[in-house]
Amino acid sequence: GDSVTQMEGPVTLSEEAFLTINCTYTATGYPSLFWYVQYPGEGLQLLLKATKADDKGSNKGFEATYRKETTSFHLEKGSVQVSDSAVYFCALHSGGYQKVTFGTGTKLQVIP
């Protein structure tokens, strides 16, 4: 079945540092890939997405490229801010209905 593996957290970075959160997936067919963010006490928000190979999703300075050859969708940001502190989930959707498969999440803490 479908599965998503993302790097263990927590990740602690200083403000303005470079961020990479690794994500790899296993899926049948050609899934759509997502990064969701969950701020403390809140629900999930879609951060970015990519629907086909080589697509790059981007939003709020975050980027991720759909790499079919390595089945990866790593999240990057060039300069993190304290306000980026949250839990980040890599996820995929395949098939006709809307079941989304999530990774276990990576907690990011950015310190001033």
Place this chain on the structure above:
Amino acid sequence: DAGVTQSPTHLIKTRGQQVTLRCSPKSGHDTVSWYQQALGQGPQFIFQYYEEEERQRGNFPDRFSGHQFPNYSSELNVNALLLGDSALYLCASTHRSGSGRFGEQFFGPGTRLTVL
């Protein structure tokens, strides 16, 4: 637009009891999915409702059941609660187009269920 709303925000139950959680989808959305998020874990898909029928189900026992109403709102029912059912329950809504494609999923803030 209120977005996806869920009630209640928090709930405390004891083992063996039954619970009902409620979800109102975002305006214009007709499809509702439910997820269970245990502490420190990613959300796990429970089931999805479209046109008042369960369309897809994850790996959850029959103690978990649901319903969708004509106004597209939905309920999640859990019977015979176990300690392991303690989690954040998330509702997500989307719209299914005439061609059968789904739009972006929007998540509600969740209901925090604690089973003692």
